[in-house]
Amino acid sequence: MEVTRRDLFKLGSIAAVGAIGGSALAGCAPQATSAEASNQSSANDQTPEFLRQPDPITEFSxxxxxxxxxxxxxxxxxxxxxxxxxxxxxxxxxxxxxxxxxxxxxxxxxxxxxxxxxxxxxxxxxxxxxxxxxxxxxxxxxxxxxxxxxxxxxxxxxxxxxxxxxxxxxxxxxxxxxxxxxxxxxxxxxxxxxxxxxxxxxxxxxxxxxxxxxxxxxxxxxxxxxxxxxxxxxxxxxxxxxxxxxxxxxxxxxxxxxxxxxxxxxxxxxxxxxxxxxxxxxxxxxxxxxxxxxxxxxxxxVHGGGALTRLQVPFLNLDIHGERFMNEVLSFAYLNNLMRDYLAEYDYQNSMAAKFFTVMPANWFETAQKWAEEDPSEVQLGVGNMTVPDESKFVSGNTLEELAANINAYMEKEEWGIDPIDEATIVASIEHYNEVCALGADTEFGKRAKYLVPIEEGPFYAVPRGANSVPAVxxxxxxxxxxxxxxxxxxxxxxxxxxxxxxxxxxxxxxxxxxxxxxxxxxxxxxxxxxxxxxxxx
Missing domain, CATH: 3.50.50.60 (FAD/NAD(P)-binding domain)
Structure with missing residues (x-):
């Protein structure tokens, strides 16, 4: 049986819980005096520890x-x-x-x-x-x-x-x-x-x-x-x-x-x-x-990813399984709401599961620039004074097959800890998206027709995206x-x-x-x- 990275994350999590259960519970074994026994029921309630008010400090140096x-x-x-x-x-x-x-x-x-x-x-x-x-x-x-x-x-x-x-x-x-x-x-x-x-x-x-x-x-x-x-x-x-x-x-x-x-x-x-x-x-x-x-x-x-994450261009988005998963016209600030199932696959132990790739054709910049001029609220090549990221930061390939292989190579190099994606699935997803574009109507996610631009002309690019860090609650x-x-x-x-x-x-x-x-x-x-x-x- 093949053991994947997500399996290892789950096994590691279970092992950690077991270790805590063995040591922490032993340390918390009942040792209360009779005077303390009456307080055990309240001490065992579900109130979070941070809400339990400590005794006031009254002595100061x-x-x-x-x-x-x-x-x-x-x-x-x-x-x-x-x-x-x-x-x-x-x-x-x-x-x-x-x-x-x-x-x-x-x-x-x-x-x-x-x-x-x-x-x-x-x-x-x-x-x-x-x-x-x-x-x-x-x-x-x-x-x-x-x-x-x-x-x-x-x-x-x-x-x-x-x-x-x-x-x-x-x-x-x-x-x-x-x-x-x-x-x-x-x-x-x-x-x-x-x-x-x-x-x-x-x-x-x-x-x-x-x-x-x-x-x-x-x-x-x-x-x-x-x-x-x-x-x-x-x-x-x-x-x-x-x-x-x-x-x-x-x-x-x-x-x-x-x-x-x-x-x-x-x-x-x-x-x-x-x-x-x-x-x-x-x-x-x-x-x-x-x-x-x-x-x-x-x-x-939820932020993270710098200029790559802020590149808000509605080409094709592929998830960590190489499949399309959304209407790509969505601000990066809200994309995190689509990622819970992927985080769950790794037992919430690997935030890189919230990442994805935006796949684009060779003429991506000219196309995106036109979109941004028409509707800057939906399409952004950068935010504030952030510059448009250099193509050297992208994953690229002269063919779809090469692009798919390089996506896996990138994830491994950057130590995402994500299982390799089936490369045939990546290619099939891009080809299927091109068929949707040819129809002129998004029958899967309802994206506006003007954004249905096929991924046909190489070299092809894949931008690693996805915010996975929490600056503030x-x-x-x-x-x-x-x-x-x-x-x-x-x-x-x-x-x-x-x-x-x-x-x-x-x-x-x-x-x-x-x-x-x-x-x-x-x-x-x-x-x-x-x-x-x-x-x-x-």
């Missing part, structure tokens, strides 16, 4: 006092530090790792120097629709009205530190109104957006903000019902950072915490983690202090229009604020809406920018 304490040195945290400091507050920023850290490339704003009030509100209405009407409209408005100021500050400050943005401007029309978008982009820099963050953190430190790295916040300190500080695990023990005006939680999402990720966004099972340091523990501390989490299912962001703690966390009665929790992806109800759909490029980074910067100023004024 040191206490430090500030006006504002910001938890997290990413986009939202750095922006909050800036405006709080600018407003005259004494500010501390605590970070769980040893440096300021962001991901991404683009930070979007509404250019309010060009967009009138109706256009701003049209942008808000547009995002409400894209977010399945689950967003807090006031949060969308706060981004739309303040983002240009915030993004401009970010770009100017980073540029003075040596990380200069290449602006990307665009516009959209919705309900008869036009709104203009402006984004900072940093894809041309080695560290992308993180280069800008490092420059800004250095400037803020020189301006008087105090940064405490490798100091993860593990609990909030309360005085009565008020959150009055954060307890951080530091080298010398637990340090209490007291905040007379407020604590701003800017610790990011929970994409690096598999238990939290699976609980709040089960759609992400099998996709790989992009940022393990985003462990969600800041949000856990917020929930232990009474804050409420955005209802399940949280919006998911977009839920977070429920906040009001001031980014202040709300309790179970929807009342503000005094002293506790959340910004960026630690805060929720900005998004709401199944997927992160890629329709406004750079929205996540732009929203993070803007929410921190507005909230730092607000908290410093209290």
């Amino acid at each position: 040191e206490t430090k006092e500030f006006d504002v304490v910001v938890i997290g040195a990413g986009e939202s945290g750095l922006a909050a530090v800036h405006t709080a400091l600018e407003a005259g507050a004494k500010v501390a920023c605590v970070q769980n790792i040893g440096t300021a850290q962001t991901t991404g490339n683009m930070g979007a704003s509404v250019d309010t120097t060009k967009t009138d009030e109706a256009g701003v509100e049209a942008c808000v209405a547009y995002l409400l629709e894209k977010n399945a009407y689950r967003s807090n409209r006031k949060l969308l408005e706060a981004w739309a009205k303040n983002s240009y100021e915030a993004i401009t500050w970010w770009a100017d400050t980073a540029a003075r530190g040596g990380a200069e943005s290449k602006p990307f401007d665009s516009s959209k029309e919705y309900n008869g109104y036009t709104f203009y978008l402006h984004a900072n982009t940093y894809n041309h820099l080695e560290g992308a957006h993180n280069d800008a963050a490092l420059a800004i953190a250095e400037k803020l430190a020189s301006d008087g903000a105090e940064f405490f790295y490798n100091s993860p916040a593990v609990q909030f300190y309360k005085e009565g019902d008020r959150v009055a500080g954060a307890v951080c695990e530091t080298e010398g023990g637990y340090t209490l950072f007291k905040a007379s005006k407020g604590v701003i939680l800017a610790s990011g999402d929970c994409s690096g915490n598999e238990e939290m990720r699976n609980y709040y966004c089960p759609d992400l099972r099998g996709f790989k983690t992009m940022s393990t340091f985003r462990d969600g523990m800041g949000m856990c501390a917020g929930m232990w202090a009474g804050a409420q989490m955005t209802p399940i299912n949280h919006s998911k962001m 977009l839920g977070g703690l429920i906040v009001d229009e001031n980014q202040q966390c709300l309790d179970a009665e929807r009342q503000p929790i005094e002293g506790l604020f959340a910004v960026g992806n630690a805060s929720g109800q900005f998004y709401g759909g199944v997927d992160y809406p890629m329709d406004v490029e750079g929205l996540s980074v732009g929203r993070a910067i803007t929410s921190g920018y507005v909230t730092g100023r607000h908290v410093a004024s209290l």
Whole structure:
């Protein structure tokens, strides 16, 4: 009997479960005293571990006092530090790792120097629709009205530190109104957006903000019902950072915490983690202090693959079995929703199962360029300032048979861990697609006839595509229009604020809406920018 790679993944998974069962269960064998026995039933319930509130930490090796304490040195945290400091507050920023850290490339704003009030509100209405009407409209408005100021500050400050943005401007029309978008982009820099963050953190430190790295916040300190500080695990023990005006939680999402990720966004099972340091523990501390989490299912962001993934051209798509599986007119941001069955084949242990190939003829560029001119919302040769990928990045072959062989060779070279595809199936799928194109009507998936271009002229190309990495899970703690966390009665929790992806109800759909490029980074910067100023004024 032939054993395939997916069989090995399943066997490995079963073996791992067996190992855990043998050691962990033995370690958890009943050893409770009679006094503890009455608590066993509650201890054995199905409540996730991260929701179990620990005993409060009451002994501190040191206490430090500030006006504002910001938890997290990413986009939202750095922006909050800036405006709080600018407003005259004494500010501390605590970070769980040893440096300021962001991901991404683009930070979007509404250019309010060009967009009138109706256009701003049209942008808000547009995002409400894209977010399945689950967003807090006031949060969308706060981004739309303040983002240009915030993004401009970010770009100017980073540029003075040596990380200069290449602006990307665009516009959209919705309900008869036009709104203009402006984004900072940093894809041309080695560290992308993180280069800008490092420059800004250095400037803020020189301006008087105090940064405490490798100091993860593990609990909030309360005085009565008020959150009055954060307890951080530091080298010398637990340090209490007291905040007379407020604590701003800017610790990011929970994409690096598999238990939290699976609980709040089960759609992400099998996709790989992009940022393990985003462990969600800041949000856990917020929930232990009474804050409420955005209802399940949280919006998911799935990226990965760079410029190849962003090449959105509706030629023929073949899955990891060499077969056509979709109507190819679909934004890459939503393709991940078609990949669950493939991930399941590998027992959710190999995110490369979410990959596929776009097969194209020799004249692909001329054809795609014409399509993109006719409808840029459906066909994209690159996003923002990303350039069209070089054909040297593609798999190629002078014949269909050679292309099929080279697809398998590519997967093996790149160590996808995917079973080789039957090459005759690849060839047959392409030939069958050409027959569909000849009919002039897609009887299989309903793709518009204008996109039914046959794969007849060589050399032939296959573009490896498919997003399989998770940069963020977009839920977070429920906040009001001031980014202040709300309790179970929807009342503000005094002293506790959340910004960026630690805060929720900005998004709401199944997927992160890629329709406004750079929205996540732009929203993070803007929410921190507005909230730092607000908290410093209290």
